[in-house]
Amino acid sequence: MLHATISGNVVTQSTTATNHSILAFLTSTIGQISPARIRVDNNTVINNSTSGSTRGILVDTPDTSTSPSFDATVTNNSVAIGDSINGVSGLVAQARKASETCTSLSGNTVTFPNGTPSGIQGLRARQADTAVYDLQTSVSCTGTAATVLSCLNPSATTEVLGTINTVSPGTCLLPVTP
Numbered sequence: 001m002l003h004a005t006i007s008g009n010v011v012t013q014s015t016t017a018t019n020h021s022i023l024a025f026l027t028s029t030i031g032q033i034s035p036a037r038i039r040v041d042n043n044t045v046i047n048n049s050t051s052g053s054t055r056g057i058l059v060d061t062p063d064t065s066t067s068p069s070f071d072a073t074v075t076n077n078s079v080a081i082g083d084s085i086n087g088v089s090g091l092v093a094q095a096r097k098a099s100e101t102c103t104s105l106s107g108n109t110v111t112f113p114n115g116t117p118s119g120i121q122g123l124r125a126r127q128a129d130t131a132v133y134d135l136q137t138s139v140s141c142t143g144t145a146a147t148v149l150s151c152l153n154p155s156a157t158t159e160v161l162g163t164i165n166t167v168s169p170g171t172c173l174l175p176v177t178p
Helices: 145-152
Strands: 002-007 010-013 022-025 033-041 044-047 057-060 067-075 078-081 091-095 100-106 109-111 123-127 132-136 158-161 164-167
Touching (some): 123 145, 145 164
Parallel strands (some): 044 078, 078 109, 100 132, 132 164
16 A cells, blocks of 8 residues: 655756656556555646656556556645647546546646646546546535535636546545554
8 A cells, every 4th residue: 555645845947857846657467456545645746848748746547457446635736838820738637447446636727827728627536438537526525526626616617528427525536644
């Protein structure tokens, strides 16, 4: 069981950066489930990259034939995307391949100081392939995944892709801290 917290960081990327500012790639040994609980909280990211491929914060399951099972709590982060031409989503939490996730996304802010590029969303929740994606609601934010995501992150434009289920408050688990 992996327990990890990324909190209280200030990350500023240069215009030549080619990777994401804060990155959590969850994976497993092929044929085995790999459990994890991660928390990405209270970080400030200034992404000035003009590569068109970097994200401020990315939680992802990129590896084929793997089956990570994880809880991700991504809260109270501030992401500024400076690339107004090639901009990409500022914060992405996605489950792909055969992964299973319970994700809590709230209080995040994504801004585009140089103007929002056409079609670009600030915060994206994405389910793909055979992944199971559960999005945690709150007492005051219920309904469809798109409604919940927007309600919990009012300072970010939001987008939901794929089939995302909503689950009750308290369903997603936090990492244990020493």
